[in-house]
Amino acid sequence: MKRNISLLIVDDEESVRDSLYNWFIEDGYQVEGAANAKEALSMLESRNFDIILADIKMPGMDGLEMHRRIKALNKDAIVIVMTAFASVETAVQALKDGAYDYVTKPFDPDDLSHLIRNAANQILLKTENEALKNRVSLENIEDIVGNSKAMIKVLKEVESVSQSHSSVIITGESGTGKELIARAIHSNSSRKFFPLVTVHCGALSEDLLESELFGHEKGAFTGAMFNRKGRFEMADGGTIFLDEIATISGKMQIELLRVLESKSFVRVGGNKEIKSDFRVICATNRNLKKLVEEGLFREDLFYRLNVVNITVPPLRQRTEDIPLLVGHFIRKYCNSMSRDLISIEPAALKQIEQYDFPGNVRELENMIERAIVIGNGKEIRLKDLPFKKDVIEDSTDSLSDLEKKYIFQTLKKYDWNISRSAKALKVDRVTLYNKIKKYDLKQPKS
Numbered sequence: 001m002k003r004n005i006s007l008l009i010v011d012d013e014e015s016v017r018d019s020l021y022n023w024f025i026e027d028g029y030q031v032e033g034a035a036n037a038k039e040a041l042s043m044l045e046s047r048n049f050d051i052i053l054a055d056i057k058m059p060g061m062d063g064l065e066m067h068r069r070i071k072a073l074n075k076d077a078i079v080i081v082m083t084a085f086a087s088v089e090t091a092v093q094a095l096k097d098g099a100y101d102y103v104t105k106p107f108d109p110d111d112l113s114h115l116i117r118n119a120a121n122q123i124l125l126k127t128e129n130e131a132l133k134n135r136v137s138l139e140n141i142e143d144i145v146g147n148s149k150a151m152i153k154v155l156k157e158v159e160s161v162s163q164s165h166s167s168v169i170i171t172g173e174s175g176t177g178k179e180l181i182a183r184a185i186h187s188n189s190s191r192k193f194f195p196l197v198t199v200h201c202g203a204l205s206e207d208l209l210e211s212e213l214f215g216h217e218k219g220a221f222t223g224a225m226f227n228r229k230g231r232f233e234m235a236d237g238g239t240i241f242l243d244e245i246a247t248i249s250g251k252m253q254i255e256l257l258r259v260l261e262s263k264s265f266v267r268v269g270g271n272k273e274i275k276s277d278f279r280v281i282c283a284t285n286r287n288l289k290k291l292v293e294e295g296l297f298r299e300d301l302f303y304r305l306n307v308v309n310i311t312v313p314p315l316r317q318r319t320e321d322i323p324l325l326v327g328h329f330i331r332k333y334c335n336s337m338s339r340d341l342i343s344i345e346p347a348a349l350k351q352i353e354q355y356d357f358p359g360n361v362r363e364l365e366n367m368i369e370r371a372i373v374i375g376n377g378k379e380i381r382l383k384d385l386p387f388k389k390d391v392i393e394d395s396t397d398s399l400s401d402l403e404k405k406y407i408f409q410t411l412k413k414y415d416w417n418i419s420r421s422a423k424a425l426k427v428d429r430v431t432l433y434n435k436i437k438k439y440d441l442k443q444p445k446s
């Protein structure tokens, strides 16, 4: 995390002040000390500190009174009070007044470091996301985190496209946040008080998709026991989000084109024209333009849909967002599991920042959730992450052993589908067959 966090230590005992000072300088903070409340307050009048670590019992001014004055000078300051065990009641009063936490003396330096690191994470997350929100005037995007140039560009595009009713195609690798972006467009448009209806086109067969989109009349096919509204009808006034648009069949492409041109359709098995006023947003992780060139996607439909294109970049091209996302997911999952907020070990964060995330933000999110579940409840450690130690460095495997393992893993990943595995391995199918023979690889019986 980039910004330097500033810390003010207020304690009348010089030895305490000095040891805390040295301790936190080593942890990488900007640290200053004050010997009493008066000195602290006069420092706070001329500059802001992010975190104030203050003894509650000092001669001159009562700690509670000092805390109130600090808050009056800077309501966002995080104040942690230090207290002797005997005066915990006072500390609790400080919490009621809005202090962040308290520690009892004598304290364990590791616990204190941990507490400060959590507070620092909160500050960084807050300020960086505030910076983002200042640059784009979008509402309802609390769940979108990111402050990289690439992400700001995407959000600027969201901002401008949300003012119109044009069709949008959102492209990007799996897990980059396409669905989040679609929601942001809808909830910032004039259609936000009407439904956003999502259809996962890839998950449905042609017949199901057809009745899902257009609805059906009672008796239209076996099992159609009632009249049913389709998604286009439900999206009247709002937005329809067609996810995985590249998967729809040729026939559906024609039908979709017709609906987009006429804004009307008939239910399956029906004959009445139904009108609906919807906006279309599509998403795909494929290169649609290329599919058009290959004759797999209709060009006329492509141009209908692709009035505006928004490309969400893969996470590895915006690694600056990683620490923010990590903080965001830590908060999300600690909250949902009703746990105390935890922090992350610097070595673990570093490893995450170096990883290339083929599964993008979704993979990062799953990684953090898992680490919280299996972790020690205090911080995410390197060993809570699914990174293997460097394969080459600490294995005695020969090059061909490694190749064998890698091919086996790839085959497993693609369910022993030779074409897809070969593609993933960037070899042709014959080469892959030969390797399978050479290494005597067999699909395990399940």
Ligand SMILES: Nc1ncnc2c1ncn2[C@@H]1O[C@H](COP(=O)(O)OP(=O)(O)OP(=O)(O)O)[C@@H](O)[C@H]1O
Residues within 6 Å of the ligand: 143, 144, 145, 146, 172, 173, 174, 175, 176, 177, 178, 179, 180, 181, 283, 284, 285, 325, 328, 361, 362, 365
């Ligand atoms: N910028 C972001 N900030 C916070 N969370 C994010 C961000 N981007 C993605 N996520 C989270 O990552 C997960 C995947 O996002 P989403 O479902 O939108 O991806 P997608 O591009 O639609 O993926 P797929 O192509 O596989 O459908 C979601 O849980 C989402 O909340």
Ligand SMILES: [Mg+2]
Residues within 6 Å of the ligand: 178, 179, 243, 283
């Ligand atoms: Mg999606």
